[in-house]
Amino acid sequence: MASPAPAPERTDVLVIGGGPAGSATAHWLARAGRDVVVVEKKTFPREKTCGDGLTPRAVKQLDDMGLTSQLDHTHRYDGLRAVAHGITLELKWPEHPVYPSHGFVVRRRELDALVADRAVELGAVLHTGTEAVRPIQRDGIVTGAVVKEKGSGTEREVHARYVVVADGANSRFGRALGTARNRTYPMGIAIRTYYESPLHDEPWIESALDVRDREGRAMPGYGWIFPVGDGTINVGIGLLSTFKGYRDVNTTHLMTEFAATAPAYWGIDPDAPTCAPTGGRIPMAQSISPKIGPTWVAVGDAAGSVNPFNGEGIDYAYETGRMVAELLDESLATGNGMALQRYPALIADEYGLYFRVARLFSVLIGNPVVMRELTRVGMQSRSLMEWVLRIMANLLRDDELGPAEAAYRAAAALVRLVPEPAA
Incomplete structure (x- = not known):
């Protein structure tokens, strides 16, 4: 006789994915005393393709979760070294009233497990090696997911009042609910690996803004080298889909060169x-x-929450996860989902204008000639590059109007005049 189907698991919130966005959501919900279940298809510790760099915005979120003391053994860095056209500039993270003036480089296999473990300590239930294979819907309303234990192949149901989609950039679960990418928006393409290096504990992450092959020919995109502090460096190269020929780019060749x-x-x-x-x-x-x-609600990479200026997504994953956790806590307290429906408006208020400016910038730098000219001019001025760093890392200050704020506001004023593309 066939074994009876396992009884459904029940929870307030089911989180699909245990990466930065999902674990942050679970952390804040568990901290608020809510029942939350996280399903993660991999088993921690697991590798993840990433630059491993944490900017001050990400560090602030980790600090708020009480986790930065556990990063003391990882590599702390002071700022960015920009390299282009034979010029090198070392730019410290700016002083800011909210964010710290340092970052960390932490391999994702350690970072993601750290946040997930803290969520479990606070009361979240984490099922690793468990994939959400399809949503459960009743009368068109999502009420949970069918999950599959990869080891045994057993399927079972998890029922929830709310579902958070946090399964990353490809988001199969999100697509099952009808999410899709607006193709008029930029998309990033990147590749990375690790090398041993004597400078594995440098106090700077490095960005190469004028990348060339061994024959001296210009290549699209920008390169990065992030010291990991463990004898290795994270080396990668990325470009945006605004580059006209991006579909024909061989990223393996770019990485090799x-x-x-x-x-x-x-x-x-x-x-x-x-x-x-x-x-x-x-x-x-x-x-x-x-x-x-x-x-249901999508957060982090599953919602496209990545900064086109620099490809950073971990900080926005933490921030959107925290935002959604607060809305879900309110929705659970009131017994209805009206609080959750404020999410799109909050996203627009927090990131809308900034990301519109970033999208405009991504179109400009998608042109290799424009990119080379911008970097050539920019690298001539330390003060110019310092405020470029502040803009690209989203570290502008509200308490004063300096060159960075003035330049950004001028660009933002122009962007406000440009209609949004159709979704």
Whole structure:
């Protein structure tokens, strides 16, 4: 006789995905005393394609979760070293009334497990090696998910009052609910690997803004080298879909050429990465819609919450997860979902104008000639690059009007005049 189906698991909130957005959502819900279940298809610790760099915005969220003390053994860095056209500028993170003036480089296999474990300590239930294979719907309302334990192949149901979609950039679960990327918005394409380096504990992350191959020919995109502090460096290269020929770009070739032409002081042996390069595509600038239904909501990469200026997504994953957790807590307290329906408006207020400016900028830098000219001019001025850093990392200050704020507000005023593209 066939075994009876397992009894459904029941919870206030089911979170699909245990990465930055999902774990942050679970953390804040559990901290508020709510029942929350997280399903993560991989088993921690697990690798994730990423630059591993945490900016001050991300550090602030980790600090609010009480986790930065657990990063003391990881690599702390002071700012960005920009390299282009034979010029090198070391730019410290700016002083800010809200965000710290430092970042960390932490491998995702450690970082994601750290946040997920804290959510569990606070009362969240975490099922790893468990994939959400399809939503459960009743009368068109999402009421949970069918999940599959990858080890045994057993399927069972998890019923929830609300479902948070946090399964990353590809978001199969989100697509099952009808989410899709607005193709007029930029998308990032990136590849990375690790190399051993004598400068693995440098106080700077490095960005190469004028990338060339071994023949001296300009290549699209920008490169990065992030010291990990464990004897290795994270080396990668990325570009935006606003580059006219991005579909024909061989990212493996870009990675090989960048590793071979990186500054000699890194000591990179381009033929000896510590692991095979991995890459992927990243929806950006809140390009995924819809982000919400009556009982479900998308956060982090699953909502396209990545900054087109610099490809940073971890901070926005933490922030959107926290935002949604607060709305869900209110919805559960009131017994209806009206609080959750404020999410799109809150997203627009928090990121809308900034990401519109970023999208405009991404179109400009998608043109290699414009990109080279902008970097050539920019690298001539330290003060100019300092405020560029503040804008690109979304670290503008509200308490004073300096050059960065003035430049950004001027650009924002122009962007307000440009109609939004149709969704």
